[in-house]
Amino acid sequence: MSLDIRRQVSLQRYNSLALDAKAEYFCRLTTIQEVQQAVAFADANKLAITVLGCGSNVVLKSELAGLIVLVQLAGISHRRAGNDIYVTVGAGEDWSSLVASSLGNSWFGLENLALIPGSMGAAPIQNIGAYGVELCDRFVSLEAIHRRTGEICSMDRLDCEFGYRDSIFKNRELNNYIIIEVCIKLSTKPINNWHYPELRSALEEKLGSLTASGVTPQLIADTVTEIRRAKLPDPALWPNAGSFFKNPLLDRTQLASLVVAEPQIPVYPVAGGLSKVPAAWLIERCGLRGHRVEQVGIHSKQALVLINYGGSSGRQLLALAEHMQRAVKEKFDIYLEIEPTIYGSF
Ligand SMILES: Cc1cc2nc3c(=O)[nH]c(=O)nc-3n(C[C@H](O)[C@H](O)[C@H](O)COP(=O)(O)OP(=O)(O)OC[C@H]3O[C@@H](n4cnc5c(N)ncnc54)[C@H](O)[C@@H]3O)c2cc1C
Numbered sequence: 001m002s003l004d005i006r007r008q009v010s011l012q013r014y015n016s017l018a019l020d021a022k023a024e025y026f027c028r029l030t031t032i033q034e035v036q037q038a039v040a041f042a043d044a045n046k047l048a049i050t051v052l053g054c055g056s057n058v059v060l061k062s063e064l065a066g067l068i069v070l071v072q073l074a075g076i077s078h079r080r081a082g083n084d085i086y087v088t089v090g091a092g093e094d095w096s097s098l099v100a101s102s103l104g105n106s107w108f109g110l111e112n113l114a115l116i117p118g119s120m121g122a123a124p125i126q127n128i129g130a131y132g133v134e135l136c137d138r139f140v141s142l143e144a145i146h147r148r149t150g151e152i153c154s155m156d157r158l159d160c161e162f163g164y165r166d167s168i169f170k171n172r173e174l175n176n177y178i179i180i181e182v183c184i185k186l187s188t189k190p191i192n193n194w195h196y197p198e199l200r201s202a203l204e205e206k207l208g209s210l211t212a213s214g215v216t217p218q219l220i221a222d223t224v225t226e227i228r229r230a231k232l233p234d235p236a237l238w239p240n241a242g243s244f245f246k247n248p249l250l251d252r253t254q255l256a257s258l259v260v261a262e263p264q265i266p267v268y269p270v271a272g273g274l275s276k277v278p279a280a281w282l283i284e285r286c287g288l289r290g291h292r293v294e295q296v297g298i299h300s301k302q303a304l305v306l307i308n309y310g311g312s313s314g315r316q317l318l319a320l321a322e323h324m325q326r327a328v329k330e331k332f333d334i335y336l337e338i339e340p341t342i343y344g345s346f
Contacts, residue, residue, distance in 0.1 A: 015055030018239035023068035053119030061344035091121025107186040132196035136162035144177035
């Protein structure tokens with residue numbers, strides 16, 4: 001079967017910000033053979049390939065040249081080894097459904113990552129993380145097709161060079177691979193992780209005091225879901241891409257001067273003597289929470305989320321993001337890095 005490749009397709013329904021960008025060429029990929037055909041088509045026509053999963057971590061400018069592919073490879077299989085369950089997941093599978101079905105099977109380890117939108121194939125790209133757990137904590141390996149050669153290769157955790165919202169796919173191997181499946185390791189024994197401060201205090205509120213026996217994987221998943229629902233707007237109602245900026249990592253000198261100005265700011269120590277501080281706090285302190293310019297705005301409950309209130313363009317959204325970056329730089333001398341990947345041109 002040959003691929004159904006269409007021209008000049010609107011991508012508005014394929015990105016959670018609902019930005020109306022046009023793809024020069026567009027197709028869906030549901031099998032490995034289709035991925036290889038798409039690579040061959042792009043090669044023969046000298047087209048760049050842009051990969052989309054669910055489009056929940058991208059900002060699309062108005063024109064996307066080349067071939068835009070929607071990765072929809074399905075399938076979940078597993079293998080047991082003692083208490084460990086190795087789950088192999090097609091790149092097009094929905095992440096949130098995977099978290100729910102794993103919990104339903106009593107395969108534990110993904111609870112803290114409940115309700116993150118997106119596909120399995122995109123999860124390694126920025127090493128998705130929330131409430132004290134990152135994909136790399138459960139990751140075993142992935143299979144990907146090289147965008148130029150069409151060859152299938154395997155990569156393990158070390159190969160992927162995971163970091164905070166980061167991996168080799170955002171750096172050295174940017175746009176070089178189409179991920180087709182990912183293997184993660186879960187456990188039949190609960191791996192309860194409730195140490196992230198916001199999660200911990202929500203659990204304390206429910207349980208009174210925290211004991212190892214009182215906290216269950218289901219309770220963690222439910223609590224994470226409740227926290228997320230309370231503070232993050234549903235993209236189906238309020239188009240957004242989740243956190244628009246990464247939380248900045250500061251060295252000791254930067255942190256010391258920030259704490260003088262903002263003694264109450266929460267600080268999370270991370271590896272390498274660095275500390276992570278909430279970008280949302282910095283944006284709020286610039287008085288920008290709830291700020292709106294025509295059809296784009298900053299969410300009133302969560303200053304990290306930018307919303308398309310309808311009909312706005314990538315240009316307007318990025319202009320607001322730049323305004324926020326400038327304000328934070330001027331007030332705190334801290335640069336806010338944009339988290340979603342930006343594609344296309346105006
Ligand atoms: C409301 C909301 C809340 C969010 N909360 C979180 C959170 O708590 N933590 C977090 O980490 N993220 C969060 N995100 C961001 C987003 O959910 C994740 O980044 C998710 O992994 C994106 O999946 P996707 O399928 O939508 O990827 P897309 O947006 O389609 O793509 C993202 C990037 O991955 C690449 N990509 C996608 N699929 C593949 C593939 N198969 N092979 C190669 N490259 C690929 C794309 O080219 C692009 O560069 C949130 C987003 C929203 C809208």
